[in-house]
Amino acid sequence: MRTKMVMPSPDTRRLWLGLVLGGLGSLNGVLAFSIGRNVMPIFLAVSVLMTLVGLIQFSLWSKTRRSWL
Numbered sequence: 001m002r003t004k005m006v007m008p009s010p011d012t013r014r015l016w017l018g019l020v021l022g023g024l025g026s027l028n029g030v031l032a033f034s035i036g037r038n039v040m041p042i043f044l045a046v047s048v049l050m051t052l053v054g055l056i057q058f059s060l061w062s063k064t065r066r067s068w069l
Contacts, residue, residue: 014061021054 025047032043 011061011064014057014064018054018056018058018061021050021057023054025050025052025054 027047028050029044029047032040032047035043
């Protein structure tokens with residue numbers, strides 16, 4: 001008997017995407033200070049963008065989650 005594979009809902013994927021991007025963006029921002037001075041602004045800009053996209057995804061997830069209640 002085969003088990004049916006259950007795909008996660010888009011809302012669950014949005015939650016995890018937001019959490020992972022926010023965490024990686026924060027980690028990248030912390031690690032940018034230990035890297036050389038000439039590439040630090042690039043790493044900080046990328047980490048801000050990653051964190052911002054993560055927060056947007058998390059915000060969109062919370063809006064759909066709130067509508068379920």
